[in-house]
Amino acid sequence: MTQVNVIIISDETDFSRTVVARWQSELTVPSFTVLSSDTFGSALESSAELVIFGGIDDKKLAQLLTVANGRFAKICVAKTQAQASTLRKSHPRVLTFAQHEAWADFLVLVAGESLRRVDAARRAQEAESEWKRLEYLATLGEYTLEMRHNLNNALTSVLGNAELLMLEPGALTAEGREQLDTIHNMTLLMHEILQRFSSIESELRFAEKASHAETEIRSHQVGQCLQNLPEISARPAQSKTYSAKLK
Numbered sequence: 001m002t003q004v005n006v007i008i009i010s011d012e013t014d015f016s017r018t019v020v021a022r023w024q025s026e027l028t029v030p031s032f033t034v035l036s037s038d039t040f041g042s043a044l045e046s047s048a049e050l051v052i053f054g055g056i057d058d059k060k061l062a063q064l065l066t067v068a069n070g071r072f073a074k075i076c077v078a079k080t081q082a083q084a085s086t087l088r089k090s091h092p093r094v095l096t097f098a099q100h101e102a103w104a105d106f107l108v109l110v111a112g113e114s115l116r117r118v119d120a121a122r123r124a125q126e127a128e129s130e131w132k133r134l135e136y137l138a139t140l141g142e143y144t145l146e147m148r149h150n151l152n153n154a155l156t157s158v159l160g161n162a163e164l165l166m167l168e169p170g171a172l173t174a175e176g177r178e179q180l181d182t183i184h185n186m187t188l189l190m191h192e193i194l195q196r197f198s199s200i201e202s203e204l205r206f207a208e209k210a211s212h213a214e215t216e217i218r219s220h221q222v223g224q225c226l227q228n229l230p231e232i233s234a235r236p237a238q239s240k241t242y243s244a245k246l247k
Contacts, residue, residue, distance in 0.1 A: 004115055005048040006030040007072075009064060011037050012055030015077070019052060022104040023111075030115070040064055048072055049118045050111060054099075058083055065091045073114045077107060148194055155194070159187045 010016045016034045023029055033048065037060045051068060053061060054077035061076070065087065068074060076096040078084035084098040095110060097103070162184040165172065172180060 004030045004050070004119070005033065006111070006115075007033045007035060007048045007051045009035050009037060009040050009051060009053050010055035011057075011060075015055035018104050019054070019107065022108055026108060026112070028112075037061075037064060040067070050075065050114055052107070052111065053077065055079075058086075062087070062090065065094055073118050075107065075111055075114065077103060145197060148197055152191070152194055155187055155191050159184065159191070162187060 008016045008019055020032055020034075023032075030050075037056050049072065051072045052075050053064060056064065061078075061083075065074070065076065074094045076084075076087055076091075076094050078087055078096055078098045081098040084096050087094065087096045095114065097106065097110075100106075162180055165180055166184065169177065
C-alpha cells in the first residue's frame with residue numbers, strides 16, 4: 001500500500017493525540033492532518049483517503065458528516081452509545097461506534113481495513129482505466145492492419161507514377177523535379193512504416209503461438225502430476241526394522 005493521508009477532525013486535543021500515538025505502534029503509519037471542526041472546510045479540497053471524526057459535539061458532528069457526504073472513507077467515534085445510534089441512522093454510510101475502554105485499538109483496526117479497501121478500489125479503477133486504454137489501442141491497431149492493404153496499393157500507384165516521371169527528366173522544371181523527389185522519398189518512407197506494421201503483426205502472432213504452446217505444456221505437466229498422485233498414494237510405505245543386540 002502506498003503512503004496514505006488521514007485527516008483527523010476533532011475539537012479535543014487528547015482525542016487527536018491518542019489516535020496518532022496509538023497508530024505509531026503499527027507497521028504502516030499514514031500521514032496525519034489534524035483539523036478542528038471550524039477548519040474542516042479545507043479538508044474538502046484535500047486528497048485524503050480517510051477522515052476520522054471524534055471529540056465533537058452532537059450538532060456540529062451531524063453537520064460535518066452531512067457536508068462530507070459522498071467524500072472520502074469516513075469513521076466517526078461518538079462520545080456516547082446514544083449518539084452513535086443516532087448517527088448510524090442518519091448517516092448509514094459512515095462507520096460509527098461509541099467510545100469505550102479500547103476504542104483507540106478498535107479504531108486503528110477498523111481504519112486499517114478501510115484504507116485497504118480504499119487502496120483496492122483505487123487499484124481496480126486504475127486497472128479498468130488501463131484496460132480501456134489498451135482496448136482502444138488494440139482497436140486502433142486492428143483497424144490500421146486492416147487498412148494496410150489499401151494503403152499499400154495506393155502507395156504503389158503513387159510510387160510507380162513518380163518513378164515513371166523521373167525517367168523523363170526533361171519533362172519537368174528544376175523545381176518540379178525537386179518536388180517529385182520529395183514525393184518519391186516520402187512515399188518510400190510511408191512504405192517502410194507499413195512494412196513495420198507487417199513485422200509487428202508477425203511478431204504478435206509468433207508471441208501468441210509461443211504463449212499458447214507454453215500454456216499447453218504446463219497443462220500437460222499438471223495433468224501428468226495429477227495422474228501420478230493415485231499411484232504415489234497407493235504405493236505402500238517402505239519401513240525398515242532395526243534390531244539391537246545387547247551385549
